Amino acid sequence: MPFGQFIVKMHGRCNLACRYCYLYAGPDRTWRDRPAAAPADVLEHTASRIAEHAATHRLTEVALVLHGGEPLLVGAGRLAAFTDRVREGLPDGCVLHTTVQTNATLLTDAGIATLAGAGIRVGISLDGGLPAHNTQRVDHAGRPSWPAALRGARLLADHHPETYAGILTVVDLQSDPVEMYASLLDLRPPTLDLLLPHGNWSAPPPGMSGVRPRDATAARVRRTGGRPTPYGDWLCAVFDRWWPAGRRETRIRLFEECLALLLGLPAAAEALGLDPLNAVVVETDGAIEQVDSLKSAYDTAAATGLDVFRHSFDRALRHPGVAARQAGADALAATCRSCPLLTVCGGGHYAHRYRAGHGFINPSVYCADLDRLIRHVAAGLSDATAGAPA
Structure with a gap:
Protein backbone atom coordinates (compact mmCIF):
# COMPACT_ATOMS: atom_id res chain seq x y z
CA MET A 1 0.00 0.00 0.00
CA ASN A 103 0.95 21.81 22.44
CA ALA A 104 -1.06 25.03 21.91
CA THR A 105 1.22 27.26 24.00
CA LEU A 106 2.46 29.25 20.98
CA LEU A 107 -0.88 29.76 19.27
CA THR A 108 -1.86 33.35 18.54
CA ASP A 109 -4.79 34.85 16.70
CA ALA A 110 -2.54 36.04 13.87
CA GLY A 111 -0.74 32.69 13.69
CA ILE A 112 -3.98 30.72 13.48
CA ALA A 113 -5.19 33.04 10.72
CA THR A 114 -1.99 32.35 8.77
CA LEU A 115 -2.42 28.62 9.18
CA ALA A 116 -6.07 28.79 8.18
CA GLY A 117 -5.15 30.77 5.07
CA ALA A 118 -2.94 27.88 3.96
CA GLY A 119 -5.65 25.31 4.67
CA ILE A 120 -3.92 23.96 7.78
CA ARG A 121 -6.10 22.61 10.58
CA VAL A 122 -4.79 22.67 14.15
CA GLY A 123 -4.75 19.68 16.49
CA ILE A 124 -3.63 20.19 20.07
CA SER A 125 -2.20 17.87 22.71
CA LEU A 126 -3.46 18.15 26.29
CA ASP A 127 -3.75 15.79 29.24
CA GLY A 128 -7.21 17.05 30.16
CA GLY A 129 -9.19 20.24 30.49
CA LEU A 130 -8.17 21.19 34.03
CA PRO A 131 -4.88 22.45 35.54
CA ALA A 132 -4.65 19.31 37.70
CA HIS A 133 -4.64 17.13 34.56
CA ASN A 134 -1.65 18.93 33.07
CA THR A 135 0.83 19.13 35.94
CA GLN A 136 3.39 17.04 34.06
CA ARG A 137 3.30 19.34 31.03
CA VAL A 138 5.90 21.89 32.11
CA ASP A 139 8.49 24.01 30.33
CA HIS A 140 12.25 23.53 30.65
CA ALA A 141 12.30 25.67 33.79
CA GLY A 142 9.61 23.52 35.41
CA ARG A 143 6.86 26.13 35.01
CA PRO A 144 3.32 24.97 34.17
CA SER A 145 2.28 25.17 30.52
CA TRP A 146 -1.44 25.07 31.25
CA PRO A 147 -2.21 28.84 31.22
CA ALA A 148 -0.64 29.30 27.77
CA ALA A 149 -2.13 26.05 26.44
CA LEU A 150 -5.59 27.04 27.66
CA ARG A 151 -5.30 30.42 25.92
CA GLY A 152 -4.40 28.68 22.69
CA ALA A 153 -7.23 26.17 22.97
CA ARG A 154 -9.73 28.94 23.70
CA LEU A 155 -8.54 30.89 20.67
CA LEU A 156 -9.30 27.91 18.47
CA ALA A 157 -12.63 27.03 20.05
CA ASP A 158 -13.95 30.60 20.34
CA HIS A 159 -12.58 32.34 17.26
CA HIS A 160 -11.38 29.75 14.73
CA PRO A 161 -13.62 26.67 15.06
CA GLU A 162 -13.30 25.90 11.33
CA THR A 163 -9.54 25.43 11.82
CA TYR A 164 -9.86 23.29 14.97
CA ALA A 165 -8.95 19.64 14.26
CA GLY A 166 -9.38 18.32 17.81
CA ILE A 167 -7.53 17.26 20.94
CA LEU A 168 -5.13 14.38 21.50
CA THR A 169 -5.01 13.01 25.05
CA VAL A 170 -2.99 10.17 26.53
CA VAL A 171 -4.88 8.02 29.04
CA ASP A 172 -3.76 8.73 32.61
CA LEU A 173 -4.90 6.25 35.25
CA GLN A 174 -4.45 8.93 37.91
CA SER A 175 -7.26 11.02 36.44
CA ASP A 176 -10.95 10.31 36.78
CA PRO A 177 -11.99 9.24 33.26
CA VAL A 178 -15.41 10.87 33.19
CA GLU A 179 -14.15 14.08 34.80
CA MET A 180 -11.28 14.26 32.30
CA TYR A 181 -13.63 13.72 29.36
CA ALA A 182 -16.15 16.29 30.61
CA SER A 183 -13.39 18.85 31.18
CA LEU A 184 -12.19 18.49 27.58
CA LEU A 185 -15.72 19.02 26.31
CA ASP A 186 -15.50 22.55 27.73
CA LEU A 187 -12.85 23.19 25.05
CA ARG A 188 -15.31 22.05 22.36
CA PRO A 189 -13.05 19.71 20.36
CA PRO A 190 -14.66 18.40 17.16
CA THR A 191 -12.67 15.18 17.63
CA LEU A 192 -10.97 13.58 20.61
CA ASP A 193 -8.14 11.07 20.28
CA LEU A 194 -7.63 8.89 23.35
CA LEU A 195 -4.24 7.19 23.19
CA LEU A 196 -2.78 4.50 25.40
CA PRO A 197 0.64 5.40 26.85
CA HIS A 198 3.48 3.92 24.85
CA GLY A 199 4.73 0.92 26.78
CA ASN A 200 5.72 -2.65 26.01
CA TRP A 201 6.59 -5.97 27.67
CA SER A 202 10.09 -4.75 28.60
CA ALA A 203 9.01 -1.28 29.70
CA PRO A 204 5.40 -1.65 30.90
CA PRO A 205 3.13 1.41 30.96
CA PRO A 206 2.28 3.13 34.27
CA GLY A 207 0.23 0.94 36.57
CA MET A 208 1.32 -2.30 34.90
CA SER A 209 4.79 -2.87 36.31
CA GLY A 210 4.09 -6.53 37.10
CA VAL A 211 2.95 -7.49 33.61
CA ARG A 212 4.62 -10.62 32.21
CA PRO A 213 4.79 -12.03 28.67
CA ARG A 214 2.69 -15.04 29.62
CA ASP A 215 -0.13 -12.57 30.34
CA ALA A 216 -0.60 -12.50 26.55
CA THR A 217 -3.42 -14.99 27.15
CA ALA A 218 -5.03 -12.50 29.53
CA ALA A 219 -8.18 -12.23 27.41
CA ARG A 220 -9.07 -15.68 28.69
CA VAL A 221 -7.34 -15.36 32.06
CA ARG A 222 -9.23 -12.21 32.95
CA ARG A 223 -12.61 -13.87 32.60
CA THR A 224 -11.52 -16.49 35.11
CA GLY A 225 -10.38 -13.96 37.69
CA GLY A 226 -6.88 -13.23 36.37
CA ARG A 227 -5.06 -10.06 35.36
CA PRO A 228 -6.76 -6.68 35.99
CA THR A 229 -7.53 -4.31 33.12
CA PRO A 230 -6.99 -0.75 34.41
CA TYR A 231 -6.74 0.89 30.99
CA GLY A 232 -9.67 -1.05 29.60
CA ASP A 233 -11.77 -0.08 32.62
CA TRP A 234 -10.77 3.60 32.21
CA LEU A 235 -11.75 3.63 28.54
CA CYS A 236 -15.01 1.78 29.21
CA ALA A 237 -16.01 4.49 31.71
CA VAL A 238 -15.54 7.17 29.06
CA PHE A 239 -17.37 5.07 26.48
CA ASP A 240 -20.39 4.71 28.77
CA ARG A 241 -20.56 8.50 29.15
CA TRP A 242 -20.11 9.05 25.40
CA TRP A 243 -22.22 6.25 23.92
CA PRO A 244 -25.84 6.78 25.04
CA ALA A 245 -28.03 8.24 22.30
CA GLY A 246 -28.06 12.02 22.27
CA ARG A 247 -24.95 12.36 24.40
CA ARG A 248 -22.17 12.12 21.84
CA GLU A 249 -20.93 15.66 22.27
CA THR A 250 -17.82 15.03 20.17
CA ARG A 251 -16.27 12.32 18.05
CA ILE A 252 -13.91 9.90 19.82
CA ARG A 253 -11.80 8.26 17.18
CA LEU A 254 -10.89 5.11 19.13
CA PHE A 255 -14.54 4.29 19.85
CA GLU A 256 -15.73 5.08 16.34
CA GLU A 257 -13.03 2.89 14.82
CA CYS A 258 -13.91 0.06 17.19
CA LEU A 259 -17.60 0.31 16.30
CA ALA A 260 -16.79 0.36 12.59
CA LEU A 261 -14.62 -2.74 12.85
CA LEU A 262 -17.27 -4.57 14.85
CA LEU A 263 -19.71 -3.81 12.03
CA GLY A 264 -17.28 -5.14 9.45
CA LEU A 265 -16.50 -1.69 8.03
CA PRO A 266 -13.02 -0.46 7.11
CA ALA A 267 -11.25 1.61 9.73
CA ALA A 268 -7.94 3.46 9.54
CA ALA A 269 -6.76 3.18 13.15
CA GLU A 270 -3.17 2.41 14.12
CA ALA A 271 -4.36 1.10 17.50
CA LEU A 272 -6.97 -1.33 16.14
CA GLY A 273 -7.72 -3.45 13.09
CA LEU A 274 -5.62 -5.12 10.42
CA ASP A 275 -5.45 -2.36 7.82
CA PRO A 276 -1.84 -1.73 6.73
CA LEU A 277 -0.10 1.35 8.07
CA ALA A 327 1.52 -7.51 6.51
CA GLY A 328 -1.70 -7.66 8.53
CA ALA A 329 -2.34 -10.90 10.41
CA ASP A 330 0.79 -12.51 8.94
CA ALA A 331 2.94 -10.28 11.17
CA LEU A 332 1.10 -11.24 14.38
CA ALA A 333 1.87 -13.77 17.10
CA ALA A 334 0.07 -17.11 16.99
CA THR A 335 -1.94 -16.07 20.06
CA CYS A 336 -3.33 -13.12 18.13
CA ARG A 337 -4.04 -15.03 14.94
CA SER A 338 -6.19 -17.51 16.86
CA CYS A 339 -8.07 -14.87 18.87
CA PRO A 340 -11.78 -14.35 18.07
CA LEU A 341 -11.23 -10.58 18.30
CA LEU A 342 -8.46 -10.60 15.67
CA THR A 343 -10.17 -8.51 12.99
CA VAL A 344 -11.15 -5.82 15.50
CA CYS A 345 -8.11 -5.74 17.76
CA GLY A 346 -5.56 -6.44 15.04
CA GLY A 347 -2.93 -7.15 17.67
CA GLY A 348 -3.14 -3.60 19.03
CA HIS A 349 -0.59 -0.88 18.43
CA TYR A 350 2.62 -2.24 16.90
CA ALA A 351 4.92 -0.47 19.40
CA HIS A 352 3.06 -2.02 22.32
CA ARG A 353 4.00 -5.54 21.19
CA TYR A 354 7.76 -5.14 21.68
CA ARG A 355 9.75 -7.38 24.00
CA ALA A 356 13.52 -7.06 24.24
CA GLY A 357 15.19 -10.05 22.61
CA HIS A 358 11.95 -11.15 20.95
CA GLY A 359 11.05 -8.23 18.68
CA PHE A 360 7.48 -7.28 17.86
CA ILE A 361 5.86 -10.66 17.15
CA ASN A 362 4.05 -10.67 20.48
CA PRO A 363 0.55 -9.75 21.61
CA SER A 364 0.10 -6.20 22.83
CA VAL A 365 1.08 -5.43 26.41
CA TYR A 366 -2.51 -4.09 26.52
CA CYS A 367 -3.99 -7.42 25.36
CA ALA A 368 -6.37 -7.79 28.31
CA ASP A 369 -7.33 -4.11 28.26
CA LEU A 370 -8.19 -4.25 24.56
CA ASP A 371 -10.23 -7.40 25.15
CA ARG A 372 -12.13 -5.60 27.90
CA LEU A 373 -12.80 -2.52 25.76
CA ILE A 374 -13.79 -4.32 22.56
CA ARG A 375 -16.22 -6.65 24.31
CA HIS A 376 -17.72 -3.73 26.23
CA VAL A 377 -18.21 -1.69 23.05
CA ALA A 378 -19.69 -4.76 21.34
CA ALA A 379 -22.17 -5.15 24.19
CA GLY A 380 -23.16 -1.49 23.89
CA LEU A 381 -23.64 -1.87 20.17
CA SER A 382 -25.71 -5.02 20.65
CA ASP A 383 -27.96 -3.33 23.21
CA ALA A 384 -28.44 -0.31 20.96
CA THR A 385 -29.44 -2.41 17.95
CA ALA A 386 -31.58 -4.97 19.77
CA GLY A 387 -35.01 -5.01 18.22
CA ALA A 388 -34.00 -2.82 15.29
CA PRO A 389 -35.61 -3.79 11.96
CA ALA A 390 -33.47 -6.02 9.75
Whole structure:
Protein backbone atom coordinates (compact mmCIF):
# COMPACT_ATOMS: atom_id res chain seq x y z
CA MET A 1 0.00 0.00 0.00
CA PRO A 2 1.43 3.42 -0.89
CA PHE A 3 1.96 5.99 1.80
CA GLY A 4 -0.94 8.37 2.20
CA GLN A 5 0.15 10.24 5.32
CA PHE A 6 3.42 12.13 5.46
CA ILE A 7 4.52 13.28 8.91
CA VAL A 8 7.15 16.00 8.51
CA LYS A 9 9.23 17.13 11.47
CA MET A 10 9.33 20.88 11.04
CA HIS A 11 11.15 21.36 14.33
CA GLY A 12 12.95 18.65 16.27
CA ARG A 13 12.90 20.31 19.66
CA CYS A 14 10.10 21.28 22.04
CA ASN A 15 9.47 24.31 24.24
CA LEU A 16 8.05 21.95 26.87
CA ALA A 17 9.70 19.20 28.90
CA CYS A 18 6.75 16.94 29.70
CA ARG A 19 7.91 14.53 32.37
CA TYR A 20 6.49 11.45 30.64
CA CYS A 21 7.60 12.25 27.07
CA TYR A 22 8.62 9.01 25.33
CA LEU A 23 10.42 10.95 22.60
CA TYR A 24 12.87 13.07 24.60
CA ALA A 25 12.90 11.12 27.86
CA GLY A 26 12.70 7.65 26.32
CA PRO A 27 15.34 5.25 24.99
CA ASP A 28 15.77 6.84 21.57
CA ARG A 29 18.60 9.39 21.22
CA THR A 30 18.61 10.03 17.48
CA TRP A 31 17.04 13.48 17.91
CA ARG A 32 20.16 14.79 19.66
CA ASP A 33 22.27 14.77 16.48
CA ARG A 34 19.70 16.29 14.15
CA PRO A 35 19.20 19.97 13.30
CA ALA A 36 16.64 21.73 15.45
CA ALA A 37 14.63 22.99 12.49
CA ALA A 38 14.32 21.35 9.08
CA PRO A 39 16.51 23.29 6.60
CA ALA A 40 15.10 24.61 3.35
CA ASP A 41 16.74 21.89 1.22
CA VAL A 42 15.19 19.15 3.36
CA LEU A 43 11.74 20.67 2.94
CA GLU A 44 12.24 21.13 -0.79
CA HIS A 45 13.31 17.53 -1.33
CA THR A 46 10.48 16.31 0.91
CA ALA A 47 7.89 18.19 -1.11
CA SER A 48 9.32 16.75 -4.33
CA ARG A 49 9.31 13.21 -2.95
CA ILE A 50 5.69 13.54 -1.84
CA ALA A 51 4.71 14.76 -5.30
CA GLU A 52 6.64 11.89 -6.88
CA HIS A 53 4.90 9.32 -4.70
CA ALA A 54 1.46 10.81 -5.33
CA ALA A 55 2.04 10.77 -9.10
CA THR A 56 3.48 7.25 -9.14
CA HIS A 57 0.50 5.81 -7.28
CA ARG A 58 -2.13 8.15 -8.73
CA LEU A 59 -3.22 9.25 -5.29
CA THR A 60 -6.38 11.34 -5.12
CA GLU A 61 -5.60 12.70 -1.66
CA VAL A 62 -2.61 13.13 0.62
CA ALA A 63 -2.46 13.85 4.36
CA LEU A 64 0.37 16.10 5.52
CA VAL A 65 1.03 16.29 9.27
CA LEU A 66 3.35 19.08 10.43
CA HIS A 67 4.98 17.75 13.54
CA GLY A 68 7.83 18.05 16.03
CA GLY A 69 8.91 18.60 18.77
CA GLU A 70 6.83 21.71 18.66
CA PRO A 71 6.29 22.65 15.00
CA LEU A 72 5.17 26.21 15.80
CA LEU A 73 8.73 26.98 16.87
CA VAL A 74 9.46 27.57 13.17
CA GLY A 75 6.60 30.08 12.94
CA ALA A 76 3.20 29.85 11.30
CA GLY A 77 4.50 31.52 8.14
CA ARG A 78 7.01 28.76 7.42
CA LEU A 79 4.41 26.06 8.05
CA ALA A 80 2.10 27.78 5.58
CA ALA A 81 4.84 28.21 2.97
CA PHE A 82 5.80 24.53 3.11
CA THR A 83 2.17 23.46 2.85
CA ASP A 84 1.72 25.65 -0.21
CA ARG A 85 4.86 24.16 -1.76
CA VAL A 86 3.59 20.59 -1.22
CA ARG A 87 0.18 21.47 -2.62
CA GLU A 88 1.67 23.07 -5.73
CA GLY A 89 3.71 19.96 -6.49
CA LEU A 90 0.87 17.45 -6.29
CA PRO A 91 -0.58 16.13 -9.52
CA ASP A 92 -3.87 17.50 -10.78
CA GLY A 93 -6.83 16.07 -8.91
CA CYS A 94 -4.87 15.20 -5.76
CA VAL A 95 -6.22 16.98 -2.68
CA LEU A 96 -3.97 17.91 0.25
CA HIS A 97 -5.25 17.69 3.84
CA THR A 98 -2.84 19.37 6.27
CA THR A 99 -2.80 19.34 10.06
CA VAL A 100 -0.33 20.77 12.54
CA GLN A 101 -0.06 19.01 15.91
CA THR A 102 0.89 21.46 18.67
CA ASN A 103 0.95 21.81 22.44
CA ALA A 104 -1.06 25.03 21.91
CA THR A 105 1.22 27.26 24.00
CA LEU A 106 2.46 29.25 20.98
CA LEU A 107 -0.88 29.76 19.27
CA THR A 108 -1.86 33.35 18.54
CA ASP A 109 -4.79 34.85 16.70
CA ALA A 110 -2.54 36.04 13.87
CA GLY A 111 -0.74 32.69 13.69
CA ILE A 112 -3.98 30.72 13.48
CA ALA A 113 -5.19 33.04 10.72
CA THR A 114 -1.99 32.35 8.77
CA LEU A 115 -2.42 28.62 9.18
CA ALA A 116 -6.07 28.79 8.18
CA GLY A 117 -5.15 30.77 5.07
CA ALA A 118 -2.94 27.88 3.96
CA GLY A 119 -5.65 25.31 4.67
CA ILE A 120 -3.92 23.96 7.78
CA ARG A 121 -6.10 22.61 10.58
CA VAL A 122 -4.79 22.67 14.15
CA GLY A 123 -4.75 19.68 16.49
CA ILE A 124 -3.63 20.19 20.07
CA SER A 125 -2.20 17.87 22.71
CA LEU A 126 -3.46 18.15 26.29
CA ASP A 127 -3.75 15.79 29.24
CA GLY A 128 -7.21 17.05 30.16
CA GLY A 129 -9.19 20.24 30.49
CA LEU A 130 -8.17 21.19 34.03
CA PRO A 131 -4.88 22.45 35.54
CA ALA A 132 -4.65 19.31 37.70
CA HIS A 133 -4.64 17.13 34.56
CA ASN A 134 -1.65 18.93 33.07
CA THR A 135 0.83 19.13 35.94
CA GLN A 136 3.39 17.04 34.06
CA ARG A 137 3.30 19.34 31.03
CA VAL A 138 5.90 21.89 32.11
CA ASP A 139 8.49 24.01 30.33
CA HIS A 140 12.25 23.53 30.65
CA ALA A 141 12.30 25.67 33.79
CA GLY A 142 9.61 23.52 35.41
CA ARG A 143 6.86 26.13 35.01
CA PRO A 144 3.32 24.97 34.17
CA SER A 145 2.28 25.17 30.52
CA TRP A 146 -1.44 25.07 31.25
CA PRO A 147 -2.21 28.84 31.22
CA ALA A 148 -0.64 29.30 27.77
CA ALA A 149 -2.13 26.05 26.44
CA LEU A 150 -5.59 27.04 27.66
CA ARG A 151 -5.30 30.42 25.92
CA GLY A 152 -4.40 28.68 22.69
CA ALA A 153 -7.23 26.17 22.97
CA ARG A 154 -9.73 28.94 23.70
CA LEU A 155 -8.54 30.89 20.67
CA LEU A 156 -9.30 27.91 18.47
CA ALA A 157 -12.63 27.03 20.05
CA ASP A 158 -13.95 30.60 20.34
CA HIS A 159 -12.58 32.34 17.26
CA HIS A 160 -11.38 29.75 14.73
CA PRO A 161 -13.62 26.67 15.06
CA GLU A 162 -13.30 25.90 11.33
CA THR A 163 -9.54 25.43 11.82
CA TYR A 164 -9.86 23.29 14.97
CA ALA A 165 -8.95 19.64 14.26
CA GLY A 166 -9.38 18.32 17.81
CA ILE A 167 -7.53 17.26 20.94
CA LEU A 168 -5.13 14.38 21.50
CA THR A 169 -5.01 13.01 25.05
CA VAL A 170 -2.99 10.17 26.53
CA VAL A 171 -4.88 8.02 29.04
CA ASP A 172 -3.76 8.73 32.61
CA LEU A 173 -4.90 6.25 35.25
CA GLN A 174 -4.45 8.93 37.91
CA SER A 175 -7.26 11.02 36.44
CA ASP A 176 -10.95 10.31 36.78
CA PRO A 177 -11.99 9.24 33.26
CA VAL A 178 -15.41 10.87 33.19
CA GLU A 179 -14.15 14.08 34.80
CA MET A 180 -11.28 14.26 32.30
CA TYR A 181 -13.63 13.72 29.36
CA ALA A 182 -16.15 16.29 30.61
CA SER A 183 -13.39 18.85 31.18
CA LEU A 184 -12.19 18.49 27.58
CA LEU A 185 -15.72 19.02 26.31
CA ASP A 186 -15.50 22.55 27.73
CA LEU A 187 -12.85 23.19 25.05
CA ARG A 188 -15.31 22.05 22.36
CA PRO A 189 -13.05 19.71 20.36
CA PRO A 190 -14.66 18.40 17.16
CA THR A 191 -12.67 15.18 17.63
CA LEU A 192 -10.97 13.58 20.61
CA ASP A 193 -8.14 11.07 20.28
CA LEU A 194 -7.63 8.89 23.35
CA LEU A 195 -4.24 7.19 23.19
CA LEU A 196 -2.78 4.50 25.40
CA PRO A 197 0.64 5.40 26.85
CA HIS A 198 3.48 3.92 24.85
CA GLY A 199 4.73 0.92 26.78
CA ASN A 200 5.72 -2.65 26.01
CA TRP A 201 6.59 -5.97 27.67
CA SER A 202 10.09 -4.75 28.60
CA ALA A 203 9.01 -1.28 29.70
CA PRO A 204 5.40 -1.65 30.90
CA PRO A 205 3.13 1.41 30.96
CA PRO A 206 2.28 3.13 34.27
CA GLY A 207 0.23 0.94 36.57
CA MET A 208 1.32 -2.30 34.90
CA SER A 209 4.79 -2.87 36.31
CA GLY A 210 4.09 -6.53 37.10
CA VAL A 211 2.95 -7.49 33.61
CA ARG A 212 4.62 -10.62 32.21
CA PRO A 213 4.79 -12.03 28.67
CA ARG A 214 2.69 -15.04 29.62
CA ASP A 215 -0.13 -12.57 30.34
CA ALA A 216 -0.60 -12.50 26.55
CA THR A 217 -3.42 -14.99 27.15
CA ALA A 218 -5.03 -12.50 29.53
CA ALA A 219 -8.18 -12.23 27.41
CA ARG A 220 -9.07 -15.68 28.69
CA VAL A 221 -7.34 -15.36 32.06
CA ARG A 222 -9.23 -12.21 32.95
CA ARG A 223 -12.61 -13.87 32.60
CA THR A 224 -11.52 -16.49 35.11
CA GLY A 225 -10.38 -13.96 37.69
CA GLY A 226 -6.88 -13.23 36.37
CA ARG A 227 -5.06 -10.06 35.36
CA PRO A 228 -6.76 -6.68 35.99
CA THR A 229 -7.53 -4.31 33.12
CA PRO A 230 -6.99 -0.75 34.41
CA TYR A 231 -6.74 0.89 30.99
CA GLY A 232 -9.67 -1.05 29.60
CA ASP A 233 -11.77 -0.08 32.62
CA TRP A 234 -10.77 3.60 32.21
CA LEU A 235 -11.75 3.63 28.54
CA CYS A 236 -15.01 1.78 29.21
CA ALA A 237 -16.01 4.49 31.71
CA VAL A 238 -15.54 7.17 29.06
CA PHE A 239 -17.37 5.07 26.48
CA ASP A 240 -20.39 4.71 28.77
CA ARG A 241 -20.56 8.50 29.15
CA TRP A 242 -20.11 9.05 25.40
CA TRP A 243 -22.22 6.25 23.92
CA PRO A 244 -25.84 6.78 25.04
CA ALA A 245 -28.03 8.24 22.30
CA GLY A 246 -28.06 12.02 22.27
CA ARG A 247 -24.95 12.36 24.40
CA ARG A 248 -22.17 12.12 21.84
CA GLU A 249 -20.93 15.66 22.27
CA THR A 250 -17.82 15.03 20.17
CA ARG A 251 -16.27 12.32 18.05
CA ILE A 252 -13.91 9.90 19.82
CA ARG A 253 -11.80 8.26 17.18
CA LEU A 254 -10.89 5.11 19.13
CA PHE A 255 -14.54 4.29 19.85
CA GLU A 256 -15.73 5.08 16.34
CA GLU A 257 -13.03 2.89 14.82
CA CYS A 258 -13.91 0.06 17.19
CA LEU A 259 -17.60 0.31 16.30
CA ALA A 260 -16.79 0.36 12.59
CA LEU A 261 -14.62 -2.74 12.85
CA LEU A 262 -17.27 -4.57 14.85
CA LEU A 263 -19.71 -3.81 12.03
CA GLY A 264 -17.28 -5.14 9.45
CA LEU A 265 -16.50 -1.69 8.03
CA PRO A 266 -13.02 -0.46 7.11
CA ALA A 267 -11.25 1.61 9.73
CA ALA A 268 -7.94 3.46 9.54
CA ALA A 269 -6.76 3.18 13.15
CA GLU A 270 -3.17 2.41 14.12
CA ALA A 271 -4.36 1.10 17.50
CA LEU A 272 -6.97 -1.33 16.14
CA GLY A 273 -7.72 -3.45 13.09
CA LEU A 274 -5.62 -5.12 10.42
CA ASP A 275 -5.45 -2.36 7.82
CA PRO A 276 -1.84 -1.73 6.73
CA LEU A 277 -0.10 1.35 8.07
CA ASN A 278 0.28 4.05 5.41
CA ALA A 279 2.21 6.71 7.37
CA VAL A 280 5.87 7.69 7.03
CA VAL A 281 8.02 10.26 8.83
CA VAL A 282 10.60 12.72 7.50
CA GLU A 283 12.98 13.98 10.19
CA THR A 284 14.60 17.43 10.30
CA ASP A 285 17.74 16.11 8.59
CA GLY A 286 15.74 14.49 5.79
CA ALA A 287 15.91 10.95 7.19
CA ILE A 288 12.94 8.79 6.23
CA GLU A 289 11.72 6.94 9.30
CA GLN A 290 8.91 4.77 10.55
CA VAL A 291 6.40 6.31 12.95
CA ASP A 292 7.70 7.90 16.16
CA SER A 293 5.89 5.49 18.48
CA LEU A 294 8.54 2.86 17.70
CA LYS A 295 11.09 5.07 19.47
CA SER A 296 9.49 4.05 22.76
CA ALA A 297 10.88 0.53 22.21
CA TYR A 298 14.62 1.11 21.79
CA ASP A 299 17.15 3.53 20.33
CA THR A 300 17.02 3.73 16.48
CA ALA A 301 13.90 1.52 16.35
CA ALA A 302 12.27 3.84 13.80
CA ALA A 303 15.36 4.20 11.56
CA THR A 304 15.37 2.95 7.98
CA GLY A 305 18.75 4.21 6.72
CA LEU A 306 16.94 6.13 3.97
CA ASP A 307 16.61 9.85 3.28
CA VAL A 308 14.74 12.17 0.93
CA PHE A 309 17.92 13.23 -0.87
CA ARG A 310 18.82 9.78 -2.15
CA HIS A 311 15.70 7.64 -1.83
CA SER A 312 12.08 7.67 -2.93
CA PHE A 313 9.20 6.82 -0.66
CA ASP A 314 8.69 3.72 -2.79
CA ARG A 315 12.08 2.55 -1.56
CA ALA A 316 10.82 3.01 2.01
CA LEU A 317 7.83 0.78 1.23
CA ARG A 318 10.27 -2.08 0.69
CA HIS A 319 11.98 -1.62 4.06
CA PRO A 320 11.45 -4.75 6.23
CA GLY A 321 10.03 -2.72 9.12
CA VAL A 322 7.47 -1.00 6.89
CA ALA A 323 6.62 -4.30 5.19
CA ALA A 324 5.95 -5.86 8.60
CA ARG A 325 3.56 -3.01 9.42
CA GLN A 326 1.64 -3.71 6.22
CA ALA A 327 1.52 -7.51 6.51
CA GLY A 328 -1.70 -7.66 8.53
CA ALA A 329 -2.34 -10.90 10.41
CA ASP A 330 0.79 -12.51 8.94
CA ALA A 331 2.94 -10.28 11.17
CA LEU A 332 1.10 -11.24 14.38
CA ALA A 333 1.87 -13.77 17.10
CA ALA A 334 0.07 -17.11 16.99
CA THR A 335 -1.94 -16.07 20.06
CA CYS A 336 -3.33 -13.12 18.13
CA ARG A 337 -4.04 -15.03 14.94
CA SER A 338 -6.19 -17.51 16.86
CA CYS A 339 -8.07 -14.87 18.87
CA PRO A 340 -11.78 -14.35 18.07
CA LEU A 341 -11.23 -10.58 18.30
CA LEU A 342 -8.46 -10.60 15.67
CA THR A 343 -10.17 -8.51 12.99
CA VAL A 344 -11.15 -5.82 15.50
CA CYS A 345 -8.11 -5.74 17.76
CA GLY A 346 -5.56 -6.44 15.04
CA GLY A 347 -2.93 -7.15 17.67
CA GLY A 348 -3.14 -3.60 19.03
CA HIS A 349 -0.59 -0.88 18.43
CA TYR A 350 2.62 -2.24 16.90
CA ALA A 351 4.92 -0.47 19.40
CA HIS A 352 3.06 -2.02 22.32
CA ARG A 353 4.00 -5.54 21.19
CA TYR A 354 7.76 -5.14 21.68
CA ARG A 355 9.75 -7.38 24.00
CA ALA A 356 13.52 -7.06 24.24
CA GLY A 357 15.19 -10.05 22.61
CA HIS A 358 11.95 -11.15 20.95
CA GLY A 359 11.05 -8.23 18.68
CA PHE A 360 7.48 -7.28 17.86
CA ILE A 361 5.86 -10.66 17.15
CA ASN A 362 4.05 -10.67 20.48
CA PRO A 363 0.55 -9.75 21.61
CA SER A 364 0.10 -6.20 22.83
CA VAL A 365 1.08 -5.43 26.41
CA TYR A 366 -2.51 -4.09 26.52
CA CYS A 367 -3.99 -7.42 25.36
CA ALA A 368 -6.37 -7.79 28.31
CA ASP A 369 -7.33 -4.11 28.26
CA LEU A 370 -8.19 -4.25 24.56
CA ASP A 371 -10.23 -7.40 25.15
CA ARG A 372 -12.13 -5.60 27.90
CA LEU A 373 -12.80 -2.52 25.76
CA ILE A 374 -13.79 -4.32 22.56
CA ARG A 375 -16.22 -6.65 24.31
CA HIS A 376 -17.72 -3.73 26.23
CA VAL A 377 -18.21 -1.69 23.05
CA ALA A 378 -19.69 -4.76 21.34
CA ALA A 379 -22.17 -5.15 24.19
CA GLY A 380 -23.16 -1.49 23.89
CA LEU A 381 -23.64 -1.87 20.17
CA SER A 382 -25.71 -5.02 20.65
CA ASP A 383 -27.96 -3.33 23.21
CA ALA A 384 -28.44 -0.31 20.96
CA THR A 385 -29.44 -2.41 17.95
CA ALA A 386 -31.58 -4.97 19.77
CA GLY A 387 -35.01 -5.01 18.22
CA ALA A 388 -34.00 -2.82 15.29
CA PRO A 389 -35.61 -3.79 11.96
CA ALA A 390 -33.47 -6.02 9.75
